[in-house]
Amino acid sequence: QFHHWGVVYDWTREVASCEPEYYRWTQWLFLELYRAGLAYRKAASVNWCPKDKTVLANEQVVDGRCERCGTEIEERHLDQWFFRITAFADALLDDLGTLADWPERVVTMQKNWIDKSVGVEIEFEIQGASHSVNVFTTRPDTIFGATFLVLSPNHPMVENLIAGSGRETELRSVISRWTADRLSGKARTEPSKEGVFLDTHAINPMTREPVPVYMAPYVLMEYGSGAIMAVPAHDQRDFEFATRYGLPIREVVRSANGATTLPTSSYSGDGTLINSGAFDGLGQGEAFAKIAAQLERDGKGKRRVHYRLRDWLISRQRYWGAPIPMIHCPKCGVVPVPDDQLPVRLPDDVDFHPRGDGKSPLATSDAFRTVACPTCGGAAERDTDTMDTFVDSSWYFLRYLSPRDDRVAFRKDVCDAWLPVDQYIGGVEHAILHLLYARFIVKFLHSRGHVSFAEPFARLFTQGMVCKNGIKMSKSKGNVVPPDTIITPMGADTMRLYILFCGPPERDTEWNDEAVEGCYRFLNRVWRHFEANAHALAKPFAESIDPTALDDAERALFRKTHQTIARVVADVNDHFHFNTAISALMELSNAMDDFMTAGGRAASAAFRFAFDVLIRLLAPMTPHLSEELWERTGHGRSIFSAALPVADPAYTRDESFDLVIQVNSKIRARETVPADTDAERMKAIAMAHPRIQEILEGRTPKRVVVIQNRLVNIVI
């Protein structure tokens, strides 16, 4: 069927990530990461319903409660596997600069996703506690304005301070309410600056002054150190919190133009330090450097970099995925499956539907689970989770180059010869998933010497979606146009042509059934060019044309043909703008009609050349029609063995042009003149034009602007 549609795949390179021949190597990749210390296991939080005793997806938690039974959700910590993508955060960020041929917006999305913050981690002593708390800040210059400390509710120090405080019940219930809000997404949609004072103070290491310690859910345990120094005068969130709880707001940065902290908001811009002791008067950059240096000298601070990017949780409690090739031995701990025992095959004696109890379907197969420990030979159990399917797709392009090799995942020599991928095409929805994961995996393989390049995709093109009635055309929306409804009456070429014609491919486009017929009509006209002139077009066109032997109409068509070649080749090569390439071909076809209507001869070299070019340029878009017409014009071999026509620059320009004559920038007249008429002559023609004479009424122009091959503008 694909062939019938004019779509051709090289099936000898087909790979399927669910086949053991493929996922064996996905497992090898996992083990390589493990051996490099980049695959690790740690407890990760999941949504847990204590009544149903099940893990829930975020979407199944509504207002912090179980969607089915209404029970309040708890946060559980289960052991999950992670890939340490953060080890490559800097490389992933820096090398975005080398991806000149990637769309700007994808680069920006990845930048924002990784989100690097340069700052200082500062130690605050806590009164009445045996150890101190570190906070991370990107604004150490504002430390003199730090008037309180806020801990994440999940910060270890919180538990420390709660224990024995006499407020255990009260504080724990507040924390669990916040947790529920966070899990349900309520905290995201209705952010609040609620917090609780923890009955203790911390010492600001710069001012030595005691500042109150709060806990509040707006401080996240996952970022930085899970604690902040709050500078309400220069951070809007801290400002709102301070306002709510009546905490002091001390201004320490004043901008050059006097912008300052207001009664209703903070000032987070640049400026000069005030109220900051010895640092008063310093600019922000200098203050950052000097204060950071002093904190480091005092042993109270350390420069640090944080990223928003988190390590990649790859454990999935699903059947369809590569089983994680690890074994849990009661004696030896977590042991990797030896390479020569790969693949760890998916069991075929289980129900592969996702289960409600949070367990992997693989766990229900005793035959799969029980295994001898590779190290001690004792009874052990396999890991029953599978990997995120994004792991499979992070390296498949390497496998395409040696798809049947059963000794290696991919051959370095072949990969180095062919990769990175010259042109990658996909939807923008992959911007921060697949495209980031694939970059990470290639960087990892590069760091281990498995490939010699550090980026997988040299050029990236993100295509838009086809919409119907304003919504994305998709199976799930049920609004797809079945290809056969177009192919049966009008042919696969018509469908291909319309898809290419209906808009630039990087943009979303609206499907229009009626507009499809326009493409069908055009192809019929192409066919009729041949049918009506079959006698003249029966032989292959192969001669070289002497333009001086052509009459005016023939020469015009000859030029139009060369112009069309230039436009089509440029539109397709530069930006995949098939839509404008096709309209250029329609113009050529219209010019051929006009030529014949005006009495031109089909047997003339100009017409036959035009037809030859038309079908050759169309061939990639309408292979069936072009191949058929190629054969009927007497060619033996396929049109796809013919070279693309080449435009002769000597004939891609018109012999004359419409000189536009403006007076005060308004068009008042036109005159056809030969190309490259010199400026003086253009000016003379414009001034001599009767209509212009009339408008000027003998006045002398203030100025005359002449643009070669385009226009004359007379300013009066």
Added chain:
RNA sequence: GCCGAAGUGGUGGAAUUGGUAGACGCGCUGCGUUCAGGGCGCAGUGAGGGUAACCUCGUGGGGGUUCGAGUCCCCCCUUCGGCACCA
């Protein structure tokens, strides 16, 4: 809130990167072919005014630069996408 993209006829979209706005297609109107429909062909089709030649306005809105702005600069509005209490 932050970041990004985009706003052009009834419609999908063009515009040589500062130089004729609306190419090409769809739709619509009229005419021809026809019993009719379809198909095909011809002509017209941004808005307003004028018998006409022509004139005025017009690329989300408002300013600006320029002989000249859809295109460059500033402010604003709308839509879509991403991130979102990231310290």
